[in-house]
Amino acid sequence: MSLEEQSAARKARLLALRNKGKTSEQTSQTSQHTTETATQAQDPVIKSRNYDPETRTTVKGFSRPPTTLDENSETVEAVSQAIQDEVLSKFRDMANVGDVKAVFKQKKITWDLERDISDDLKLLDERTDDVIHEVVRHRIQTLRQEKQE
Structure with missing residues (x-):
């Protein structure tokens, strides 16, 4: 037996115990009501911004970092990395001067x-x-x- 079948059987037994002393008319109304609630329980409608209806799971945080939401925008990290690379290349060019004495010549x-x-x-x-x-x-x-x- 699967878990769903076991839970349905358990619910039916509990319902039978509740309705043991009641009349059959009340029992039929109650059983109809429980079948309606059971179908609603199978397809729950959750309205929340933290719920993803496609995967039927809760959303915890971001699916992507906010910096990658727009492909064309430049991030602070990218701009600072470009500036850092430019400055380092200038220093490397200055360091690659052939004659050091000529640079510091009095x-x-x-x-x-x-x-x-x-x-x-x-x-x-x-x-x-x-x-x-x-x-x-x-x-x-x-x-x-x-x-x-």
Whole structure:
């Protein structure tokens, strides 16, 4: 016998004991009432937000974590992980510099003076190049004239 059959037999025996002294009319009404309640007990209607009617079980907590409810949204953990990866990659790139002495090389004593007069030096370098070109042209012309004579 299954558990359902055993429980139905037990209910019938209890009902028979209750109705032992009653009339048959009352017994038939009571038996109809118990069959109605038995069918209702088999298909209970539970209205609760903690009940899942498909599986007929109670819901305990979330079926999925709330962070995975929307596939397109970024979570705080994902954003912080991306920032952390970016910062770590920058530090790795800085650490992979070939010559460590070049990174920590001490500046010259006159570095600030060189910085301040660098624009003036560029102008002077251009003028010097122009003068050198003129001197070279002049020498070439004099050599050509000597060859022609």
